[in-house]
Amino acid sequence: MKTNLQPAGTPDLERYLRERASIVEHALAENVADSDGPAGRLFQAMRYSLLAGGKRLRPVLALAACEAVGGSPDVAIGFACAIEMIHTYSLIHDDLPCMDDDDLRRGRPTNHKVYGEAIATLAGDGLLTDAFAVLARSALGPKARVPSQVALETIAELAEAAGSAGMVGGQVIDLLGEGRAMELRELEYLHRKKTGALFIAAVCGGARIGGADHSQLEVLREYAEALGLAFQVVDDLLDVEESVEKMGKRTHKDEARGKATYPSLLGVDRSWELARELSHRALDALAGFGDRADPLRMLATFSVERKL
Amino acid sequence: MKTNLQPAGTPDLERYLRERASIVEHALAENVADSDGPAGRLFQAMRYSLLAGGKRLRPVLALAACEAVGGSPDVAIGFACAIEMIHTYSLIHDDLPCMDDDDLRRGRPTNHKVYGEAIATLAGDGLLTDAFAVLARSALGPKARVPSQVALETIAELAEAAGSAGMVGGQVIDLLGEGRAMELRELEYLHRKKTGALFIAAVCGGARIGGADHSQLEVLREYAEALGLAFQVVDDLLDVEESVEKMGKRTHKDEARGKATYPSLLGVDRSWELARELSHRALDALAGFGDRADPLRMLATFSVERKL
Numbered sequence: 235m236k237t238n239l240q241p242a243g244t245p246d247l248e249r250y251l252r253e254r255a256s257i258v259e260h261a262l263a264e265n266v267a268d269s270d271g272p273a274g275r276l277f278q279a280m281r282y283s284l285l286a287g288g289k290r291l292r293p294v295l296a297l298a299a300c301e302a303v304g305g306s307p308d309v310a311i312g313f314a315c316a317i318e319m320i321h322t323y324s325l326i327h328d329d330l331p332c333m334d335d336d337d338l339r340r341g342r343p344t345n346h347k348v349y350g351e352a353i354a355t356l357a358g359d360g361l362l363t364d365a366f367a368v369l370a371r372s373a374l375g376p377k378a379r380v381p382s383q384v385a386l387e388t389i390a391e392l393a394e395a396a397g398s399a400g401m402v403g404g405q406v407i408d409l410l411g412e413g414r415a416m417e418l419r420e421l422e423y424l425h426r427k428k429t430g431a432l433f434i435a436a437v438c439g440g441a442r443i444g445g446a447d448h449s450q451l452e453v454l455r456e457y458a459e460a461l462g463l464a465f466q467v468v469d470d471l472l473d474v475e476e477s478v479e480k481m482g483k484r485t486h487k488d489e490a491r492g493k494a495t496y497p498s499l500l501g502v503d504r505s506w507e508l509a510r511e512l513s514h515r516a517l518d519a520l521a522g523f524g525d526r527a528d529p530l531r532m533l534a535t536f537s538v539e540r541k542l
Numbered sequence: 543m544k545t546n547l548q549p550a551g552t553p554d555l556e557r558y559l560r561e562r563a564s565i566v567e568h569a570l571a572e573n574v575a576d577s578d579g580p581a582g583r584l585f586q587a588m589r590y591s592l593l594a595g596g597k598r599l600r601p602v603l604a605l606a607a608c609e610a611v612g613g614s615p616d617v618a619i620g621f622a623c624a625i626e627m628i629h630t631y632s633l634i635h636d637d638l639p640c641m642d643d644d645d646l647r648r649g650r651p652t653n654h655k656v657y658g659e660a661i662a663t664l665a666g667d668g669l670l671t672d673a674f675a676v677l678a679r680s681a682l683g684p685k686a687r688v689p690s691q692v693a694l695e696t697i698a699e700l701a702e703a704a705g706s707a708g709m710v711g712g713q714v715i716d717l718l719g720e721g722r723a724m725e726l727r728e729l730e731y732l733h734r735k736k737t738g739a740l741f742i743a744a745v746c747g748g749a750r751i752g753g754a755d756h757s758q759l760e761v762l763r764e765y766a767e768a769l770g771l772a773f774q775v776v777d778d779l780l781d782v783e784e785s786v787e788k789m790g791k792r793t794h795k796d797e798a799r800g801k802a803t804y805p806s807l808l809g810v811d812r813s814w815e816l817a818r819e820l821s822h823r824a825l826d827a828l829a830g831f832g833d834r835a836d837p838l839r840m841l842a843t844f845s846v847e848r849k850l
Contacts, residue, residue, distance in 0.1 A: 266706075272714075272715045272718070272728075272731070272732075273706070273711035273712075273714045273715050273735075275714065275718065276706055276710065276711055276714040277706065280706065323667075327663060327664075327667060330663065332658070332659035332660045332663060333660050333663070350640070351640035352638075352640045352641050352717055353714065353717075355635060355638065355640060355641070355663065356635075356710050356713055356714055356717075358667075359631075359635060359666075359667075359670065359710050360705055360706035360710040360711070361706075362667065362670060362671065363670065363701050363704045363705035363706070363710060364701065364702075364705040364706055364707075365701075366674045366697060366698075366701040367697075367698050367701035367702045367705055370694050370695075370697040370698035370701065371698050373694055374691075374694055374695060374698060381690075382689075382690035382691045382693075382694050383682075383690045385690075385694055386678050386681055386682055386690050386693055386694060386697075387678075387682060389674060389675075389678040389694075389697060390674075390675050390678035390679050390682060393671050393672065393673075393674040393675035393678065394672075394675045396671045397668055397671035397672040397675055398574075398581070398584055398585065398588065398668035398669075398671070398672055399672075402584065402664050402667050402668040402671060403581035403584055403668070404581075405664055406580075406581045406583065406584040406661065406664055407580045407581050409660055409661075409664075410580070410583065420580075423580070424580075427581075
């Protein structure tokens with residue numbers, strides 16, 4: 235796979251995010267091929283959601299974490315793709331009529347609106363399964379630069395973060411909790427599983443592939459945990475404050491469904507305050523890292539200052 | 543994981559299958575824990591389908607293939623569990639209303655009939671994702687006996703067999719082909735993907751973990767390919783010939799849906815003949831193996847002689 239990754243230079247966040255997102259976008263397009271064979275519609279559906287733009291925050295975090303510990307970010311491209319494929323599958327399945335029943339995602343009709351429920355379910359299944367093939371293959375073959383043992387540990391952690399003990403479990407808690415009063419503690423538990431686990435897997439996996447030692451992984455886990463929660467608090471706030479046009483997905487939907495959110499439990503002002511505190515906590519965790527962690531620092535700032 | 547696997551002894555097929563299936567059953571119950579936490583319903587749903595009995599043919603094939611090349615079958619238990627978890631997820635998703643819309647499986651209501659569509663979808667997602675964690679973890683840690691490189695190759699092949707290029711792609715072709723005339727060549731292509739790929743992954747993965755060399759893997763691939771097709775031809779025949787009560791799932795459904803099947807294209811007699819030819823082809827592939835391949839030989843016979 236040809237990539238052209240320069241070490242992170244000036245802290246120009248927007249340019250950095252755009253460049254890295256574009257590298258991820260190209261690698262994703264290579265990894266999920268177009269096909270006009272008998273199952274062509276499946277590949278179209280997978281690519282429809284996978285190549286729909288989006289912030290690419292999780293894969294960009296993975297590359298930045300790899301770089302923060304002195305790794306070359308292009309070694310982590312396969313892992314970054316796997317993370318985004320898993321994130322995309324989770325969006326497709328969450329949008330299904332039997333789940334959140336959403337019509338709009340990233341400014342376009344959701345997958346099942348275009349391809350029907352059966353193909354959308356299978357597109358999600360395909361992306362999830364293929365993610366593990368992409369990740370395992372990236373550590374195999376004569377040109378592989380990730381030690382097998384490291385790749386295996388990364389696969390185990392990613393599967394645990396995405397599976398029943400992590401993201402899938404979080405989605406169940408979210409579904410069962412709809413319309414029910416929830417305490418702040420429960421809400422945090424939900425988000426740790428539903429979004430936090432994959433953030434941690436992205437950061438720690440990228441760092442592991444970059445050669446992180448045990449103590450670096452510990453610190454980066456703290457960073458990712460705080461960042462993931464900050465991101466979720468801001469997601470809840472944007473759902474309250476922004477319009478459908480701007481967000482490219484249905485807004486005010488948490489309220490309509492009687493879902494507990496940070497603003498509903500803490501109020502808007504206190505929620506913004508919490509998001510900033512979490513972002514600072516993420517920055518503090520990086521105190522022992524040098525300039526190479528600047529992209530991670532920028533991303534901690536971005537998680538709170540973003541407008542979509 | 544404690545297991546008590548004896549080398550295959552007398553060719554007493556029924557006892558062998560029952561013993562091995564029971565070992566797999568115990569390992570599955572250990573790997574997918576019960577939980578009364580907030581996501582408890584997810585784990586119940588996963589276990590409802592995973593521990594519902596069934597022939598356990600794919601994991602038993604994996605253990606038998608490991609043994610055929612001189613490996614100790616208990617080394618392949620993690621892999622065998624992963625195969626069965628992936629098979630089970632595919633049944634749960636295939637039964638969903640948006641797919642085959644089936645009410646009965648293994649003599650019990652299907653997962654979504656008991657837990658609802660949302661939880662059933664997520665139970666499938668959880669089993670699929672957790673399968674890769676179970677497989678990767680089985681090759682990690684101080685007690686692991688599978689080399690990392692071998693485990694990685696097994697993961698890559700399993701994900702490719704189960705993903706868009708394999709099983710998921712096959713299910714799409716099956717769905718899109720319903721009610722449409724299909725030639726024998728197309729039907730075979732469909733089954734190579736929908737069921738064949740996972741049979742090959744089960745046999746070759748088990749053998750790889752058992753220490754198979756390249757030429758052994760080639761031959762075992764031929765065995766698994768013939769066995770997988772034989773199994774499918776017999777599945778089609780049993781759907782025509784047997785009752786719901788006996789099969790524990792809806793029968794005559796292929797006909798009702800206008801699905802192409804072997805009996806519909808070849809007639810019942812020629813289909814039985816084809817199944818026996820395929821079973822012999824599988825047996826012939828094993829000619830170079832000694833007694834250690836007897837379980838694989840028994841399974842080739844079983845694939846045609848079974849009554850459910």
